[in-house]
Amino acid sequence: MKTRAAVAVAAGKPLEIMEVNLDGPRAGEVLVEIKATGLCHTDEFTRSGDDPEGIFPAILGHEGAGVVIEVGEGVTSLEVGDHVIPLYTPECRECEYCLNPKTNLCQKVRATQGQGLLPDGSTRFSMLDGTPIHHYMGCSTFANHTVVPEIALAKVRKDAPFDKICYIGCGVTTGIGAVINTARVEIGSRCVVFGLGGIGLNVIQGLRMAGCDQIVGVDLNDEKEKMGRHFGMTDFVNPSTVEGDIVAHLVELTKGGADYTFDATGNVKVMRQALECAHKGWGESIIIGVAPAGAEISTRPFQLVTGRVWRGTAFGGAKGRTDVPKIVDWYMDGKIEIDPMITHKLTLDEINHGFDLMHQGKSIRAVVEF
Numbered sequence: 001m002k003t004r005a006a007v008a009v010a011a012g013k014p015l016e017i018m019e020v021n022l023d024g025p026r027a028g029e030v031l032v033e034i035k036a037t038g039l040c041h042t043d044e045f046t047r048s049g050d051d052p053e054g055i056f057p058a059i060l061g062h063e064g065a066g067v068v069i070e071v072g073e074g075v076t077s078l079e080v081g082d083h084v085i086p087l088y089t090p091e092c093r094e095c096e097y098c099l100n101p102k103t104n105l106c107q108k109v110r111a112t113q114g115q116g117l118l119p120d121g122s123t124r125f126s127m128l129d130g131t132p133i134h135h136y137m138g139c140s141t142f143a144n145h146t147v148v149p150e151i152a153l154a155k156v157r158k159d160a161p162f163d164k165i166c167y168i169g170c171g172v173t174t175g176i177g178a179v180i181n182t183a184r185v186e187i188g189s190r191c192v193v194f195g196l197g198g199i200g201l202n203v204i205q206g207l208r209m210a211g212c213d214q215i216v217g218v219d220l221n222d223e224k225e226k227m228g229r230h231f232g233m234t235d236f237v238n239p240s241t242v243e244g245d246i247v248a249h250l251v252e253l254t255k256g257g258a259d260y261t262f263d264a265t266g267n268v269k270v271m272r273q274a275l276e277c278a279h280k281g282w283g284e285s286i287i288i289g290v291a292p293a294g295a296e297i298s299t300r301p302f303q304l305v306t307g308r309v310w311r312g313t314a315f316g317g318a319k320g321r322t323d324v325p326k327i328v329d330w331y332m333d334g335k336i337e338i339d340p341m342i343t344h345k346l347t348l349d350e351i352n353h354g355f356d357l358m359h360q361g362k363s364i365r366a367v368v369e370f
């Protein structure tokens with residue numbers, strides 16, 4: 001079949017909107033009509049050329065929702081008409097990672113996924129002249145239709161709006177999951193969140209659900225304060241207006257250091273600040289942000305010797321086929337809020353404007369509706 005897609009033709013170039021070829025689903029695969037997709041900073045990270053795994057040409061996008069159009073041979077858990085959210089962290093329920101409750105990092109298809117291919121080692125997308133186009137994070141939701149492994153699709157209820165629940169495919173689950181699955185924050189905690197974008201605001205929403213006493217938000221952009229407070233932030237700090245050391249300032253503000261801190265910026269200097277403003281003896285710092293090729297984190301080992309813990313999280317530690325349908329229910333039941341974070345709606349033709357808005361700090365989530 002043919003479908004329309006935004007193609008990342010080369011690192012650092014705007015996406016090109018074009019008609020592409022899409023082969024049908026093979027064994028264990030599913031053809032999905034994407035109805036809506038969010039633009040996450042990770043898409044921009046790869047588009048820009050910062051991603052060491054970036055491959056071009058590729059169809060980016062990993063925060064989508066849609067409808068099953070066709071199933072390949074042997075697919076048993078999904079049928080035509082099901083509503084689904086593609087998962088960049090699949091859940092095969094068989095590999096040693098899936099069988100270990102300590103991780104969500106299913107490895108069943110990770111090797112081929114990182115090479116921009118489906119599990120059989122091939123791509124379903126190509127340009128009209130036959131040039132192969134790579135998949136991205138196993139999802140490629142910047143296409144009106146995509147082919148995804150069955151194990152990388154969460155089946156969700158049919159009454160949930162695509163233009164909101166697409167965000168559960170990454171940002172919502174990552175932020176809330178970092179709090180409840182990775183950090184396991186206790187009631188009454190004091191916390192600091194660096195970066196009040198599409199991920200950090202969901203960390204804040206998760207911290208409010210967890211019953212924190214203090215939720216400090218840190219961002220260079222003052223315009224993020226209002227939304228942070230809406231989602232439960234109690235204190236806002238703009239590091240550019242702090243006189244002296246930002247770490248000392250945050251330690252004082254949290255009365256000795258935070259119980260939990262979260263980096264949602266992807267900046268390795270900020271990651272160090274996040275670790276060092278965690279409380280001596282027990283504070284934990286969770287890295288969510290994705291840093292460019294070549295970037296490295298550093299701190300004095302003394303910071304860890306004296307009881308701070310440095311951890312990371314992918315997709316908020318969520319096991320996608322199990323947890324994502326529950327998060328959709330939370331949204332539909334009013335337990336979590338998504339709508340105010342969808343600040344812009346775009347057509348596929350306007351997708352590059354979505355990345356401009358991200359750079360200008362004007363959007364939280366821009367969503368493309370097909």
Ligand SMILES: NC(=O)C1=CN([C@@H]2O[C@H](COP(=O)(O)OP(=O)(O)OC[C@H]3O[C@@H](n4cnc5c(N)ncnc54)[C@H](O)[C@@H]3O)[C@@H](O)[C@H]2O)C=CC1
Nearest residue numbers: 041042195196197198199219220264266288289290314315
């Ligand atoms: N580990 C995971 O599973 C996931 C990681 N990510 C990563 O999380 C990070 C955040 O993603 P989004 O929220 O979508 O990005 P975003 O662009 O919406 O938000 C980033 C925020 O950080 C702020 N910021 C930037 N530099 C800062 C600094 N030095 N100090 C304080 N604030 C600063 C910006 O003003 C902005 O508000 C990215 O690195 C992204 O790649 C995203 C999704 C999942």
Ligand SMILES: N[C@@H](CCC(=O)N[C@@H](CSC=O)C(=O)NCC(=O)O)C(=O)O
Nearest residue numbers: 040042051052053089110170290314315
């Ligand atoms: N390709 C990058 C790593 C990017 C990365 O860490 N991705 C996260 C999800 S970010 C979503 O918006 C992730 O799930 N990581 C686990 C994984 O197995 O990729 C690089 O090579 O640095």
Ligand SMILES: [Zn+2]
Nearest residue numbers: 040042170171
């Ligand atoms: Zn993402």
Ligand SMILES: [Zn+2]
Nearest residue numbers: 092095098106
């Ligand atoms: Zn698995």
